Amino acid sequence: MSVKIKDVAELAGVSVATVSRVLSNGSVSAALKTRVEEAVAQLGYRPNLSARRLRSQLSQTVGLIVSDVRNPFFTAVSRAVEDAAYRAGMRVILCNADEDPDKEAMYLRLMQEERVSGVIFSPTSVTAGRFRPERFEFPVVMIDREGPPGLTDAVVLDNPQAGRLLVEHLIARGYRKIGGLFGNVSTTGAARRAGYEAALAQHGLPSSVRFVAPSTEAASTAVRAWLAEPDWPDALVVSNGLLLLGAVHALTEAGLSIPGDMALAGFDNDVWTGLVGHGLTVIEQPVYDIGVVAMEMLLSRLENPSLAKRKVVLNGALLERASTSGRGAAAPS
Amino acid sequence: MSVKIKDVAELAGVSVATVSRVLSNGSVSAALKTRVEEAVAQLGYRPNLSARRLRSQLSQTVGLIVSDVRNPFFTAVSRAVEDAAYRAGMRVILCNADEDPDKEAMYLRLMQEERVSGVIFSPTSVTAGRFRPERFEFPVVMIDREGPPGLTDAVVLDNPQAGRLLVEHLIARGYRKIGGLFGNVSTTGAARRAGYEAALAQHGLPSSVRFVAPSTEAASTAVRAWLAEPDWPDALVVSNGLLLLGAVHALTEAGLSIPGDMALAGFDNDVWTGLVGHGLTVIEQPVYDIGVVAMEMLLSRLENPSLAKRKVVLNGALLERASTSGRGAAAPS
DNA sequence: ATGTTGTTTGGTAACGTTTACATTCGTTTA
DNA sequence: TAAACGAATGTAAACGTTACCAAACAACAT
Numbered sequence: 001m002s003v004k005i006k007d008v009a010e011l012a013g014v015s016v017a018t019v020s021r022v023l024s025n026g027s028v029s030a031a032l033k034t035r036v037e038e039a040v041a042q043l044g045y046r047p048n049l050s051a052r053r054l055r056s057q058l059s060q061t062v063g064l065i066v067s068d069v070r071n072p073f074f075t076a077v078s079r080a081v082e083d084a085a086y087r088a089g090m091r092v093i094l095c096n097a098d099e100d101p102d103k104e105a106m107y108l109r110l111m112q113e114e115r116v117s118g119v120i121f122s123p124t125s126v127t128a129g130r131f132r133p134e135r136f137e138f139p140v141v142m143i144d145r146e147g148p149p150g151l152t153d154a155v156v157l158d159n160p161q162a163g164r165l166l167v168e169h170l171i172a173r174g175y176r177k178i179g180g181l182f183g184n185v186s187t188t189g190a191a192r193r194a195g196y197e198a199a200l201a202q203h204g205l206p207s208s209v210r211f212v213a214p215s216t217e218a219a220s221t222a223v224r225a226w227l228a229e230p231d232w233p234d235a236l237v238v239s240n241g242l243l244l245l246g247a248v249h250a251l252t253e254a255g256l257s258i259p260g261d262m263a264l265a266g267f268d269n270d271v272w273t274g275l276v277g278h279g280l281t282v283i284e285q286p287v288y289d290i291g292v293v294a295m296e297m298l299l300s301r302l303e304n305p306s307l308a309k310r311k312v313v314l315n316g317a318l319l320e321r322a323s324t325s326g327r328g329a330a331a332p333s
Numbered sequence: 334m335s336v337k338i339k340d341v342a343e344l345a346g347v348s349v350a351t352v353s354r355v356l357s358n359g360s361v362s363a364a365l366k367t368r369v370e371e372a373v374a375q376l377g378y379r380p381n382l383s384a385r386r387l388r389s390q391l392s393q394t395v396g397l398i399v400s401d402v403r404n405p406f407f408t409a410v411s412r413a414v415e416d417a418a419y420r421a422g423m424r425v426i427l428c429n430a431d432e433d434p435d436k437e438a439m440y441l442r443l444m445q446e447e448r449v450s451g452v453i454f455s456p457t458s459v460t461a462g463r464f465r466p467e468r469f470e471f472p473v474v475m476i477d478r479e480g481p482p483g484l485t486d487a488v489v490l491d492n493p494q495a496g497r498l499l500v501e502h503l504i505a506r507g508y509r510k511i512g513g514l515f516g517n518v519s520t521t522g523a524a525r526r527a528g529y530e531a532a533l534a535q536h537g538l539p540s541s542v543r544f545v546a547p548s549t550e551a552a553s554t555a556v557r558a559w560l561a562e563p564d565w566p567d568a569l570v571v572s573n574g575l576l577l578l579g580a581v582h583a584l585t586e587a588g589l590s591i592p593g594d595m596a597l598a599g600f601d602n603d604v605w606t607g608l609v610g611h612g613l614t615v616i617e618q619p620v621y622d623i624g625v626v627a628m629e630m631l632l633s634r635l636e637n638p639s640l641a642k643r644k645v646v647l648n649g650a651l652l653e654r655a656s657t658s659g660r661g662a663a664a665p666s
Numbered sequence: 667a668t669g670t671t672g673t674t675t676g677g678t679a680a681c682g683t684t685t686a687c688a689t690t691c692g693t694t695t696a
Numbered sequence: 697t698a699a700a701c702g703a704a705t706g707t708a709a710a711c712g713t714t715a716c717c718a719a720a721c722a723a724c725a726t
Contacts, residue, residue, distance in 0.1 A: 005713065016714095029675090049447050050713090055715085068412070075403050082428075094425065245604060275608050353683070365704085365705085389685090668726080670725080673723100677716105678717090680713100681714090685708100693700100
């Protein structure tokens with residue numbers, strides 16, 4: 001079929017071992033080296049990575065398991081992981097688990113079959129809760145969401161702090177009845193809620209939260225229901241970009257103005273958040289950095305497996321925009 | 334290291350061939366089959382895909398080369414390709430070539446090394462123009478953009494028709510000075526422009542086009558420059574979602590209203606297009622279908638390599654929204 | 667000269683599968 | 697009853713690499 005190392009060896013008049021050494025920068029004389037390289041060029045030889053992987057027991061491949069690449073957060077992370085991986089001479093296998101624990105388990109098995117070097121994983125809370133890293137032969141770095149504390153590396157946003165930041169901002173702008181809409185499937189929603197609650201409690205304000213499935217539709221349904229109730233919040237904190245979009249849909253459908261009828265603040269600086277009205281106030285996550293850092297952590301763990309597990313916590317930036325422009329002067333507390 | 338077929342064979346008291354046959358549904362008696370399956374379960378055996386690929390000469394892997402997954406069009410296509418691939422028991426290797434012919438060549442080489450079964454590719458016009466399918470050992474399906482006619486399979490939008498559709502729509506709404514903004518790097522921009530020109534010519538109206546690099550920034554710069562000139566168009570047709578966003582940025586920065594000061598129509602029904610003002614008129618592409626069809630074409634080509642090359646042309650749907658609501662009654666032509 | 671070292675090179679056994687071929691055994695057919 | 701067949705199983709040779717080991721050879725110190 002295609003040209004193999006043996007063909008190159010014959011044309012160059014050397015042994016296959018020598019060709020292999022030329023290809024992997026082993027010690028070989030300059031004369032032979034050029035002869036081999038010419039033969040490679042002439043035949044258009046390309047190494048067979050399956051054979052290489054089998055023999056060397058190095059897959060040079062990492063798995064990336066997210067819920068859905070169509071979520072802009074994961075899109076950006078994926079791109080970052082891929083850039084970093086290719087830079088390190090590695091391949092990425094992308095898996096969309098759709099927030100489904102069964103699919104997550106299935107993909108983890110697949111990663112085992114691929115004998116990947118490692119996995120970068122954003123698990124549902126179900127999987128996160130019962131995750132046993134020792135059952136896998138590869139290291140795992142959690143992203144966005146945490147696994148069991150201390151058992152795997154992780155890179156996450158400072159979610160409680162970010163939740164607090166949004167609430168403090170809303171309070172400073174004069175809002176007092178601040179609702180919260182959170183995803184019910186990941187640890188991220190819970191962590192953001194904790195920050196939200198803490199900030200409200202500190203100011204002696206009541207909280208009012210709803211949990212929904214992680215989809216735009218679920219969020220708009222929930223907000224629609226909320227609006228049908230006698231008294232809704234002045235302002236809403238929404239736990240991620242998908243849900244935020246659902247909230248916007250529900251509000252605009254109902255003919256309500258943002259922030260006139262209800263202020264809105266959320267997570268993820270997706271392109272569209274700048275285009276709603278005069279912009280939505282959001283916490284911008286360092287999406288690309290999250291991917292790059294995750295890949296770096298994985299590589300360093302591969303180099304040094306005995307390292308203590310690390311958790312990298314990154315900070316989000318508050319982008320203040322028109323959706324929280326305030327209701328007159330802030331009332332004195 | 335990890336458990337291999339030999340271990341399973343020993344535990345079950347059969348030969349490795351029998352184990353292999355159980356795993357690949359070969360003919361083996363029910364008694365042995367269950368004994369093997371028990372051994373597999375007990376040992377937690379997982380096949381080594383590198384070894385399997387090497388021996389069987391089947392990589393069960395396809396390459397997907399796009400410019401950037403962060404472009405929502407390619408995000409959706411990627412997700413579709415991955416779904417279809419996993420359904421067919423195949424893996425996907427995703428490559429971001431950033432509209433760079435050198436990177437494209439590099440990734441095509443990599444695909445060769447991976448011995449992929451096939452590649453789904455959205456090439457720049459440079460690579461498309463000089464692409465020689467016979468130089469690769471795998472079939473290639475072009476998506477979104479066409480390669481040399483008749484040399485590879487392809488699935489594309491009916492771009493000229495879509496361009497025409499937008500122009501006809503604008504004319505019907507009373508616009509007469511209709512400008513066009515197109516990407517300068519793919520065949521897609523050229524094809525959409527052709528439809529745009531044809532429709533204008535048919536109505537005896539003048540055309541006015543600009544070509545820009547495929548980025549939001551390039552588009553907004555171009556539109557800004559355009560606005561600085563003495564007379565700009567009533568309406569703008571914009572060749573894809575990235576550029577459309579740039580146009581929106583330029584117009585809102587300049588404090589112009591859409592469609593009051595300038596109407597806007599474009600391609601790609603990205604989430605944000607519904608949120609600008611009361612919505613942007615766009616051609617919605619069947620993004621998911623494009624990915625699924627591309628994968629299906631690839632699979633059928635793998636089954637039957639001698640099939641004549643096919644080009645599947647899909648239609649876009651015009652979503653009429655407020656950005657082209659018209660300037661009073663249409664003037665009689 | 668001779669032994670000692672070090673650096674290139676070649677031969678070949680793995681790596682974990684699949685698969686062509688040989689073997690065995692039970693069943694049918696003349 | 698023997699010959700002929702077919703199904704189930706085992707044996708061993710690939711697949712294309714890498715890496716271990718030994719051989720060859722040059723350079724150097726004795």
